[in-house]
Amino acid sequence: MSPRDTDRLHLLEDAVLNHSTAFGEEERSRLGLRGLLPFAVETLDQQVRRAYAAYGDQPTDLARHINLRALQDNNETLFYRLLRDHVEEMLPIVYTPTVAEACRHFSQIYRRPRGLFVAYPDREHLTEILRNRPHRDVDVIVVTDGQRILGIGDQGIGGMGIPIGKLSLYTALGGIDPARTLPIVLDVGTDNADLLDDPMYLGWRHPRIDDAEYHAFIEQFVTAVEAELPGTLLQWEDFATPHALPILERYRDRLLTFNDDIQGTAAVAMAALTAGCRASGTKLTEQRVVMLGAGSAGVGVCEQIVRAMTAAGLSEQAARERIHVVDIRGLLTEDRTDLDPAQRRLAQPADAVPSTTAGPAGLADVVAAVRPTALVGLSTATGAFTEQIVRTMHAHCDRPVIMPLSNPTSRSEAAPQDLLDWTDGRALIATGSPFPQARYGGREVPVAQCNNVYIFPGIGLAVTAVRATRVTDAMMTAAAEAVAESVDTHAQVPSLLPERAHLADTATAVARAVARAAVTDGVAPHLSDEEIDDAVRATRWRAEYLHHHAQA
Numbered sequence: 042m043s044p045r046d047t048d049r050l051h052l053l054e055d056a057v058l059n060h061s062t063a064f065g066e067e068e069r070s071r072l073g074l075r076g077l078l079p080f081a082v083e084t085l086d087q088q089v090r091r092a093y094a095a096y097g098d099q100p101t102d103l104a105r106h107i108n109l110r111a112l113q114d115n116n117e118t119l120f121y122r123l124l125r126d127h128v129e130e131m132l133p134i135v136y137t138p139t140v141a142e143a144c145r146h147f148s149q150i151y152r153r154p155r156g157l158f159v160a161y162p163d164r165e166h167l168t169e170i171l172r173n174r175p176h177r178d179v180d181v182i183v184v185t186d187g188q189r190i191l192g193i194g195d196q197g198i199g200g201m202g203i204p205i206g207k208l209s210l211y212t213a214l215g216g217i218d219p220a221r222t223l224p225i226v227l228d229v230g231t232d233n234a235d236l237l238d239d240p241m242y243l244g245w246r247h248p249r250i251d252d253a254e255y256h257a258f259i260e261q262f263v264t265a266v267e268a269e270l271p272g273t274l275l276q277w278e279d280f281a282t283p284h285a286l287p288i289l290e291r292y293r294d295r296l297l298t299f300n301d302d303i304q305g306t307a308a309v310a311m312a313a314l315t316a317g318c319r320a321s322g323t324k325l326t327e328q329r330v331v332m333l334g335a336g337s338a339g340v341g342v343c344e345q346i347v348r349a350m351t352a353a354g355l356s357e358q359a360a361r362e363r364i365h366v367v368d369i370r371g372l373l374t375e376d377r378t379d380l381d382p383a384q385r386r387l388a389q390p391a392d393a394v395p396s397t398t399a400g401p402a403g404l405a406d407v408v409a410a411v412r413p414t415a416l417v418g419l420s421t422a423t424g425a426f427t428e429q430i431v432r433t434m435h436a437h438c439d440r441p442v443i444m445p446l447s448n449p450t451s452r453s454e455a456a457p458q459d460l461l462d463w464t465d466g467r468a469l470i471a472t473g474s475p476f477p478q479a480r481y482g483g484r485e486v487p488v489a490q491c492n493n494v495y496i497f498p499g500i501g502l503a504v505t506a507v508r509a510t511r512v513t514d515a516m517m518t519a520a521a522e523a524v525a526e527s528v529d530t531h532a533q534v535p536s537l538l539p540e541r542a543h544l545a546d547t548a549t550a551v552a553r554a555v556a557r558a559a560v561t562d563g564v565a566p567h568l569s570d571e572e573i574d575d576a577v578r579a580t581r582w583r584a585e586y587l588h589h590h591a592q593a
């Protein structure tokens with residue numbers, strides 16, 4: 042093929058450049074596309090209607106996910122316009138819960154390459170791999186090693202579904218140019234026996250590497266990213282807790298990076314708790330919190346609550362006394378020898394809660410003794426918030442905040458309808474994955490979705506707009522406050538989070554607040570508030586076709 046042939050075919054093959062049937066008469070003539078497309082010229086709106094109809098014809102959620110991914114790989118502008126126009130309907134398809142199925146079936150549904158597969162046996166070629174990235178300039182990388190995908194465990198390279206899904210939302214909600222995003226999976230093997238036995242599995246068929254080898258590989262990866270893509274936001278996603286916390290500690294002061302499961306989840310949960318205090322007319326410093334789950338997400342949320350309570354006037358010790366954490370073995374207590382340092386900071390005295398069983402006090406014991414005002418689940422333990430536990434909680438708290446946050450839906454600690462029924466309609470509820478609205482007393486009750494999707498798109502927009510160099514705690518706190526302030530306080534039924542339909546507006550509010558915090562913290566160049574707002578506005582990419590100037 043001549044260079045001219047590759048150029049013009051490239052326009053139809055490259056999802057960023059492709060306008061497909063919207064290439065107009067003049068463009069088709071000038072760019073050598075005449076006859077390569079059906080005769081009719083469509084507008085973007087007409088294309089959206091056609092794409093929506095094809096989407097509607099799909100028989101299952103996974104088929105809808107595959108349909109949208111194919112569209113994304115064919116024409117990103119159209120994909121993002123469709124997503125923007127139907128964001129509430131399509132969020133559960135692109136993201137949790139359906140993305141969990143896409144990760145499980147990644148090798149079977151694999152069609153076209155997207156992002157980078159960085160396999161351990163290729164480690165000598167890390168720089169070469171990064172240089173092979175499809176687009177030169179990158180604002181945001183989301184990287185996973187696939188070990189703890191949502192609440193469904195080790196998915197090996199199937200975990201790639203998560204960076205792709207998260208980055209779709211960075212663009213759809215946070216306005217990051219899709220050509221400046223880069224999903225990466227670190228293929229360090231898998232311990233998932235089904236995948237190792239599956240002849241279709243496309244990853245490195247090897248048990249996971251660990252310890253020194255693993256950390257050396259992560260260091261090699263980070264060093265290569267620093268060299269090739271300095272200043273790019275590096276988001277860690279769905280790493281197993283024993284790796285997630287140490288990686289964050291090691292790199293957070295070295296480059297522009299954050300862990301979404303630890304810090305993003307903490308910020309959104311903090312926002313929901315703040316809105317819950319407002320709805321129940323209580324103060325944050327009066328809350329008693331019980332957390333089920335002591336993984337990276339649960340620990341991150343608890344530490345954010347400690348920071349907020351101390352900022353509101355409590356001593357750190359008093360704040361920690363108000364937070365009880367329960368894991369698969371029971372209450373975290375100082376006498377337990379199986380806790381890591383982060384969990385140990387959240388442990389209670391050995392005799393804090395009497396146990397009615399042989400081991401440490403369980404969730405039922407803790408709820409009965411502590412009388413929490415807020416109960417949060419980040420445990421993957423389906424149905425763990427039982428009727429008895431919830432009724433006990435409600436007996437001591439008129440408006441309990443109850444947040445089963447585990448993903449996907451099949452891992453939720455409770456169903457919102459049950460929570461309302463067991464609390465006479467009084468519970469203030471948010472879930473991790475989307476649930477249909479519940480009903481109580483003849484009224485429809487919308488269920489808020491407490492998910493880090495309220496946070497990360499705005500973080501990406503902020504750091505890109507003002508060229509921040511670090512993600513600080515103050516920036517995450519600013520994100521939480523911006524989300525809490527965006528909650529509609531005049532709604533008939535109090536909600537813990539802004540409406541999902543307004544996620545893009547919330548991302549803008551988060552971006553402004555986070556960018557201001559970055560400037561105040563000295564990790565972004567000095568800009569006035571007005572300049573920050575202008576930068577955020579100017580950074581937002583829009584799903585519109587740009588004129589092609591290339592010559593035929």
Ligand SMILES: NC(=O)C1=CN([C@@H]2O[C@H](COP(=O)(O)OP(=O)(O)OC[C@H]3O[C@@H](n4cnc5c(N)ncnc54)[C@H](O)[C@@H]3O)[C@@H](O)[C@H]2O)C=CC1
Binds near residue numbers: 309339
């Ligand atoms: N809503 C949101 O925005 C987010 C939700 N998550 C969800 O949180 C969950 C946990 O994530 P990680 O902390 O990374 O996982 P992890 O696996 O590191 O931690 C799970 C924790 O729950 C405990 N646990 C497991 N089974 C239990 C049981 N039957 N009873 C009591 N405790 C039990 C474990 O001991 C552990 O402490 C996942 O489902 C994930 O999808 C995570 C990040 C964000």
Ligand SMILES: CC(=O)C(=O)O
Binds near residue numbers: 190191192492493494
């Ligand atoms: C939402 C998210 O990041 C998780 O469930 O892991």
Ligand SMILES: [Mg+2]
Binds near residue numbers: 278279302
């Ligand atoms: Mg995650």
